[in-house]
Amino acid sequence: MPRDSSDGGLSCHLIRISSQARQSPKTGPCTVPAIVAIAKGGLTPPWPGGHRPCVTFTLPRPPAPDPLRDALFLDFDGTLVPLAERPEGVVVTSALIDRLHRLTDLFDGRLALVSGRAIAVLDEFGLSGLPMAGSHGAEWRLADGQHDALPRPAALDDAKTAFVAFADAREGVLFEDKPLGAALHFRLAPGAADDAIALATSHAGGLHLQHGHAMIEVRVPGVHKGTAIAAMMARTPFAGYNPLFLGDDVTDEDGFAAAARLGGHGVLVGPSRQSNATFALSDPVAVNAWLAELLEPAR
Numbered sequence: 373m374p375r376d377s378s379d380g381g382l383s384c385h386l387i388r389i390s391s392q393a394r395q396s397p398k399t400g401p402c403t404v405p406a407i408v409a410i411a412k413g414g415l416t417p418p419w420p421g422g423h424r425p426c427v428t429f430t431l432p433r434p435p436a437p438d439p440l441r442d443a444l445f446l447d448f449d450g451t452l453v454p455l456a457e458r459p460e461g462v463v464v465t466s467a468l469i470d471r472l473h474r475l476t477d478l479f480d481g482r483l484a485l486v487s488g489r490a491i492a493v494l495d496e497f498g499l500s501g502l503p504m505a506g507s508h509g510a511e512w513r514l515a516d517g518q519h520d521a522l523p524r525p526a527a528l529d530d531a532k533t534a535f536v537a538f539a540d541a542r543e544g545v546l547f548e549d550k551p552l553g554a555a556l557h558f559r560l561a562p563g564a565a566d567d568a569i570a571l572a573t574s575h576a577g578g579l580h581l582q583h584g585h586a587m588i589e590v591r592v593p594g595v596h597k598g599t600a601i602a603a604m605m606a607r608t609p610f611a612g613y614n615p616l617f618l619g620d621d622v623t624d625e626d627g628f629a630a631a632a633r634l635g636g637h638g639v640l641v642g643p644s645r646q647s648n649a650t651f652a653l654s655d656p657v658a659v660n661a662w663l664a665e666l667l668e669p670a671r
């Protein structure tokens with residue numbers, strides 16, 4: 373329901389959301405078009421008509437989570453750190469690492485990274501002390517040593533050979549080798565996007581074709597960031613708490629949906645789009661400011 377029913381424009385928008393949302397199925401693809409930007413007061417559950425309005429609008433800033441009830445799951449690229457032209461070009465500051473460890477303490481261990489990157493790569497960025505799921509959920513590791521990883525499919529070797537040859541032949545295209553995936557990045561060569569996607573699609577048999585920001589990847593099938601969050605939420609210290617997942621990419625939508633199913637929320641980082649997220653923050657700078665605010669009461 374609208375927080376401020378005296379605001380004629382806001383009430384009108386919410387009525388339109390409510391009436392159209394009731395025509396939308398509770399599950400399945402959203403068919404409701406972009407309707408409205410909520411600029412005042414935000415829009416939070418319970419949703420009008422009992423349906424989450426699957427429309428494109430400006431989502432509200434997330435309220436501060438409760439360290440006694442909630443758990444934090446954080447994407448890495450584009451969420452905690454700005455995207456870089458090259459995957460290895462992102463900068464992880466000591467201040468960010470310190471902030472993440474202090475938040476882990478504040479949430480009694482209930483903070484984890486959920487990334488498309490391999491765990492080994494996240495470790496190299498100095499994040500090894502944190503619980504994390506890597507490779508889009510194909511591997512995870514908790515602070516107490518619990519871990520799991522799917523085997524590498526043989527089909528990745530053929531994809532790797534073809535991707536390396538493609539990257540060598542196309543100026544600006546970068547190949548990223550992963551233990552459980554193979555990716556082509558075309559941020560520096562946007563004209564190669566269609567050919568890169570076509571090549572990856574041709575090698576997706578038995579693998580999962582993963583779209584992302586200026587990249588395409590084939591990877592282990594059957595898992596995603598949502599399954600990773602669910603796997604960690606089934607285990608100590610996360611079990612029984614409410615997950616809040618922050619992410620920026622389309623690959624994070626599965627995580628937003630899983631967080632909602634498990635009693636929490638998704639937080640979209642970046643421009644508005646049709647999303648499973650409930651809340652939004654504009655960019656990694658806003659994410660880090662929001663995270664820093666959570667620590668202020670503990671100072």
Ligand SMILES: [Mg+2]
Pocket residue numbers: 447448449450451619620621
């Ligand atoms: Mg990301």
